Amino acid sequence: MSELASSPAKIIDGKVYAERLRAEVAREVAQLKADHGLQPGLAVVLVGDDPASQIYVRSKGEHSLAVGMHSVTHRLPGDTQQAELMRLIAELNADPLIHGILVQLPLPKHLDERAVLAAINPDKDVDGLHVVNAGRLASGMPALTPCTPLGCMILLRETVGDLSGLRAVVVGRSVLVGRPIAQLLLQADCTVTIAHSRTRDLPAVCREADILVAAVGRPRMIRGDWIKPGAAVIDVGINRVPFDDPAKAAAGRTKVVGDVNFKEASQVAGWITPVPGGVGLMTVAVLLQNTVTAARRLQGLA
Numbered sequence: 489m490s491e492l493a494s495s496p497a498k499i500i501d502g503k504v505y506a507e508r509l510r511a512e513v514a515r516e517v518a519q520l521k522a523d524h525g526l527q528p529g530l531a532v533v534l535v536g537d538d539p540a541s542q543i544y545v546r547s548k549g550e551h552s553l554a555v556g557m558h559s560v561t562h563r564l565p566g567d568t569q570q571a572e573l574m575r576l577i578a579e580l581n582a583d584p585l586i587h588g589i590l591v592q593l594p595l596p597k598h599l600d601e602r603a604v605l606a607a608i609n610p611d612k613d614v615d616g617l618h619v620v621n622a623g624r625l626a627s628g629m630p631a632l633t634p635c636t637p638l639g640c641m642i643l644l645r646e647t648v649g650d651l652s653g654l655r656a657v658v659v660g661r662s663v664l665v666g667r668p669i670a671q672l673l674l675q676a677d678c679t680v681t682i683a684h685s686r687t688r689d690l691p692a693v694c695r696e697a698d699i700l701v702a703a704v705g706r707p708r709m710i711r712g713d714w715i716k717p718g719a720a721v722i723d724v725g726i727n728r729v730p731f732d733d734p735a736k737a738a739a740g741r742t743k744v745v746g747d748v749n750f751k752e753a754s755q756v757a758g759w760i761t762p763v764p765g766g767v768g769l770m771t772v773a774v775l776l777q778n779t780v781t782a783a784r785r786l787q788g789l790a
Contacts, residue, residue, distance in 0.1 A: 497721070497757040500643050502769035509642065509773040514555040516780050520789075521556070528783035529558035530588040530614065530775075531580045535573065535599065536566035541592045548590070551772050557779065558585055566596050573599060574607055581609040587786055588614035588779035611786055614778040622663065625671050630790070632778055637669035639770025640701060640722050641676070647759050648699070648720050652677040657694055659683045659710065659747070660703035665724050669701055690714075700757075702747035712752025721760040723748040724767050 520526040530552045534545045545561060552559040562576060580589050589612045595601050605613075610620035616634035624631035644651060656678040660666035666682060673680045683693050684704075694700055694714040700721045702710045707727035715721060725747030730737035746763030754760050761767050784790040 497754040497760040498647070499754075500647055500722075500759050500761045500766060502639075502643070502761060502766040505643055505646055506639075506769040506773040509770070509777060510551065510555055513773070513776045513780055517556040520780070520783065524787065524789065526783060526787055526789075527556070527558045527585075528588070528779050529560070529583075529586045530590070530779045531560045531562065531583075531586045533562045533564065533573070533576065533580075533589070533591045535564045535568050535592070536596050538594075541594075545592050548772055548775060552776060552779070555776055557776070560586070568596075568599075570599055570603070573604060577604065577607045581607075581612065586612065587783035588612055588775075590615050590775065612782055614775055614782055616668065616778070617663070622668070625668060628675060630785075632782060633672065634664060634668045635771045635774040635778060636665050636724060636767060637672055638778075639767055639774045640669055640724065641672045642770060642774070643722065643761065643767065644699065644720060645676075651699070653679070654698040655679050655681075655696055656699040656701065657681045657683055657697035658701045658703065659690070659694065660701075660705070660724070662703065665703040666701075669703070673699070673701075704747050706747055707745050708747070708749040710748040710753065712749060712756050715753050715756045717756055718758040719756075721748055721753055721757040722767060723750070723761050723763050725763060726768060 517528055532545050532548050534541055549559050549561045580586050589608050591604055595604065605617050608618055610618040613621055613632050616632045621631045625633055656673045658666050658670045661682050661684045670680050670682050681693060683690055687693055691714040695716050697716055698719055700715060700719055703724040705725060707729050723746035727745050728742045729745055731741050731743055744764050750762060
């Protein structure tokens with residue numbers, strides 16, 4: 489579809505597209521094994537015992553094994569020192585069976601996150617956070633791209649179709665999501681605005697968007713009357729808030745919501761990603777795809 493959809497919004501089901509992408513990765517892994525004797529390998533490094541990080545790491549390990557990859561998880565204690573972590577990364581850089589390296593963030597506060605990310609071989613940086621990959625992306629060169637922005641682009645292409653000439657507004661300028669997705673939208677020939685906390689009349693800027701990407705980290709910040717009728721809304725936010733039900737809230741129970749007020753926005757937008765069930769499900773699937781891409785490039789098969 490080249491024209492914007494009419495409201496009410498079509499829900500973009502991240503589960504459907506993530507399952508499809510994982511199936512494609514599994515086929516490609518099997519083909520690489522059969523044709524080249526190459527098994528893409530992913531190493532995930534977890535420092536400390538943050539509960540959310542443990543869940544993410546377990547999910548990444550399980551999914552990589554499920555598609556036939558070589559998968560290794562290194563779990564280090566929370567008091568691991570910088571030098572020890574750097575030694576592990578150097579070993580993984582040199583390991584021919586490992587094509588993708590991911591250090592689970594955030595790291596404990598005593599560790600230098602930037603130095604750790606900079607130590608990863610850019611060609612194995614499947615999280616796409618190395619400054620070399622950021623530079624390659626900005627220059628239009630082949631790069632390993634951060635997983636969440638790439639997942640957003642897959643959802644947009646699968647639903648909206650041709651993005652050329654559309655106006656895109658990205659609310660948020662983080663190096664994890666906002667900046668890289670702006671680069672990807674530019675490469676897709678969109679006219680891109682990056683908005684942020686100091687943008688004047690942010691609602692008016694958002695109303696110009698055929699594609700609105702919310703990646704600001706503030707629950708339900710984007711209201712329905714900020715959205716152009718028929719626009720595609722991609723909600724990257726993951727925020728925990730108390731339940732609306734007073735009894736549940738009083739019991740300390742929380743739920744996950746996005747940066748967009750879904751109830752309002754879904755009455756105006758043409759397409760919208762729910763939270764949960766949207767972009768987040770794409771992130772691990774794209775990580776697997778990035779690992780296959782890295783393996784191909786490292787073996788000269790790209």
